[in-house]
Amino acid sequence: MTDGDENGGEIQRASDVGSADAPSIEEKPYKIIFEANKCFGAGKCAEVSDNWEMSLASGIAKPNTYFIDEADLDHNVRAAEVCPAKKDEGCIHVIDRRTDEEIAPDPHGDGTLSVDW
Numbered sequence: 001m002t003d004g005d006e007n008g009g010e011i012q013r014a015s016d017v018g019s020a021d022a023p024s025i026e027e028k029p030y031k032i033i034f035e036a037n038k039c040f041g042a043g044k045c046a047e048v049s050d051n052w053e054m055s056l057a058s059g060i061a062k063p064n065t066y067f068i069d070e071a072d073l074d075h076n077v078r079a080a081e082v083c084p085a086k087k088d089e090g091c092i093h094v095i096d097r098r099t100d101e102e103i104a105p106d107p108h109g110d111g112t113l114s115v116d117w
């Protein structure tokens with residue numbers, strides 16, 4: 001850990017999150033941002049997507065991978081849409097890395113990141 005607060009505590013763009021060890025955008029054009037602290041273990045994500053599992057240890061969900069391609073896009077979008085956390089806005093976010101836009105659940109309807117930092 002060096003300076004963990006270089007954004008002044010504000011992270012505003014999806015591309016600011018989780019880029020260490022990331023595969024190339026060409027290879028995996030989408031990524032997941034998971035607000036684990038908002039997950040209450042409802043388990044709906046795991047019902048609709050193979051990428052999501054419930055951790056017995058923590059009682060909350062966990063993605064197998066954070067970087068996905070077209071083949072795995074639809075079920076992760078479904079997971080983001082069915083997640084009831086945050087009063088139904090959801091705590092799973094699917095981001096298009098090429099445009100830096102949130103494609104699901106996108107509660108604002110404009111592609112902005114709906115993460116509560």
Ligand code: SF4
Binds near residue numbers: 083092
């Ligand atoms: S659906 Fe949402 S709240 Fe429920 S376990 Fe999955 S991530 Fe957590």
